[in-house]
Amino acid sequence: MAISSIAVIPFKWFTKTNFKLNFPLLHSKHKPTSSKPSTSGPGPRPLAEVAFRHLDVDGDGKISCNELQSYFASIGEYMTWNDARSVIGDFDRDGDELLELGDFERMVKGEEEEEEDLKRAFEMFEGEKGCGFIEATGLQKMFGRLGYVKSKEECMAMIKVFDVDGDGVIDYHEFLRMMT
Numbered sequence: 001m002a003i004s005s006i007a008v009i010p011f012k013w014f015t016k017t018n019f020k021l022n023f024p025l026l027h028s029k030h031k032p033t034s035s036k037p038s039t040s041g042p043g044p045r046p047l048a049e050v051a052f053r054h055l056d057v058d059g060d061g062k063i064s065c066n067e068l069q070s071y072f073a074s075i076g077e078y079m080t081w082n083d084a085r086s087v088i089g090d091f092d093r094d095g096d097e098l099l100e101l102g103d104f105e106r107m108v109k110g111e112e113e114e115e116e117d118l119k120r121a122f123e124m125f126e127g128e129k130g131c132g133f134i135e136a137t138g139l140q141k142m143f144g145r146l147g148y149v150k151s152k153e154e155c156m157a158m159i160k161v162f163d164v165d166g167d168g169v170i171d172y173h174e175f176l177r178m179m180t
Helices: 047-055 065-074 081-091 101-125 136-145 152-162 172-179
Strands: none
Touching (some): 047 101, 065 081
């Protein structure tokens, strides 16, 4: 079931501008092949709503501090009530200290926009557009465009710090780790 694939980066990174809650299926490029409406019911719910319903354990249409704490406990992360309150407070528009579906959807949309920004930034650093990695020369050129003079050796040293697989280049996943 899609719900069990929710992955979360620890809550200590939650802020209005740096919230990290990743729902892989929300970013899926897969779209239904048929545009015809389903005759078997109202149709599939948006994935953000499915994820929201998973976190809304009591089904009241709101995620409480206790529900957020429980979710984190279920994945092995400890979250205090005050931490949960702070996270919810960053996205709660009506001040009731509960996260409603609209609040949750805005939060997820912000994550999607941030991901698009990171993709564009990665593409700017690629030496050859669409190659899928950043080499020292691409990094050096980008620094030059930004007004910073860096040698190829300096750029190679920078890449080495974030090159997890040791292939001498930064792929998109390594770039994401570097940027977050």
